[in-house]
Amino acid sequence: MLVVAYEIARSLGYRWLPNIRRWGSLLAEETLKQAERRFYDTRETLKLIEKLRRGCVRVVERRVVDVSGVHPLTLAFYGDVLGKMLG
Structure with a gap:
């Protein structure tokens, strides 16, 4: 979310992201x-x-x-969950 805030702040003319307490509405x-x-795809989520x-x-x-056959990154992130499911 900070990336989005930074991009919008730049488009509003800020050179950096202002302090969060000073953010204008x-x-x-x-x-x-x-x-x-x-x-987030709110419309499609509501449809679902x-x-x-x-x-x-x-x-x-x-x-x-x-x-x-599971991808190595999936194992790296979810290996403990998969282990519980199998064990």
Whole structure:
């Protein structure tokens, strides 16, 4: 979020990101709007929630039985979770 705030501050003419306590409401509000647009898809999330409520989509539990085909980064980040699932 700080990256977004910095980009917006630059577009508003700041050369650096002002102290967070000194943020004008324009900078704070625009940062939240931009972060939401860039990193969250609110509209599609609401559609998914509605489909879950209506029963059009269901959540299915998936168990990992073999980690031999799992990408090394996945193992690095989630190895402990995968180990608990297998063990």
